[in-house]
Amino acid sequence: MSAQSHDDTAALTLTAVPLSPEAFAPFGDVIESQGPSNPINQGKGWRYPDLARVDVASGDGRTAISRVACVPEATPVRLRLMERHPLGSQAFIPVDGQRYIVVVAPAGEPPGPDALRAFVASGDQGINYHRGVWHHPMIALDNACDFLEVHRAGPGNNCDEVEIGARIAVRLPDSQEGPL
Known part of the structure; x- marks a missing residue:
């Protein structure tokens, strides 16, 4: 599927940086098969334990797993x-690489343009x-791109949305434009 065309004029352009656990820590967890692992299944597999904190119990919430499909977008986006x-955390794990x-x-009041951070994930x-x-x-x-989504299901409003008032776009570093 090809990327969609768009209006790439923007008042502010963010450049996405590579996703790393250290850089993303103020916002959440990076889920990847790196670091310590434990052998499982009679040594035929490995578990990378406790990669993210699933937080869904607020207000009688329960853990839900969904599948999300996204169409590609051309950069700058x-x-x-x-x-x-x-009311809870939300995880996305790509299933197709x-x-x-x-x-x-950051959490808190709706963000202004200076608060936004962009990352490119492998x-x-x-x-x-x-x-x-x-x-x-x-x-x-x-x-x-298809993702498995781990999120909170249950009573209560668990999604606040705000439109971005300024024209802001995000681009990849020059070295990462085009397919990797």
Whole structure:
């Protein structure tokens, strides 16, 4: 599937940086198969334990697993809105190895342009937004991208959305433009 065309004029352009656990820590967890592991299944597999804090118990919530499909977008991508989930965390794990862009801002009041941070994730990295962290909807690159989503289901409003008033776009570093 080819990327969609768009209006790439923007008052502010963010450059996405590579996703790393240290850089993403203020917003959530990076889910990847690195670091300590434990052998399982009679030595035929490995478990990388406790990669993210799933936080869904608020207000009688329960853990739900969904599948999300995203169409690719051409860069620079014009940002549309930010959302947050005040009652629980939300994780996205790519299932088809496609890279994607993550745009976040700290929990709290709706973010201004200076609070936004952009990351480019490889197809083997997932992310877990901590409760209340502002984020843009998923941005697939290159090809369609499917994710497993681990999130809170249950009573109460668990999604606040705010439109981005300024014209803001996110781009990849020159070295990462085009398919990896």
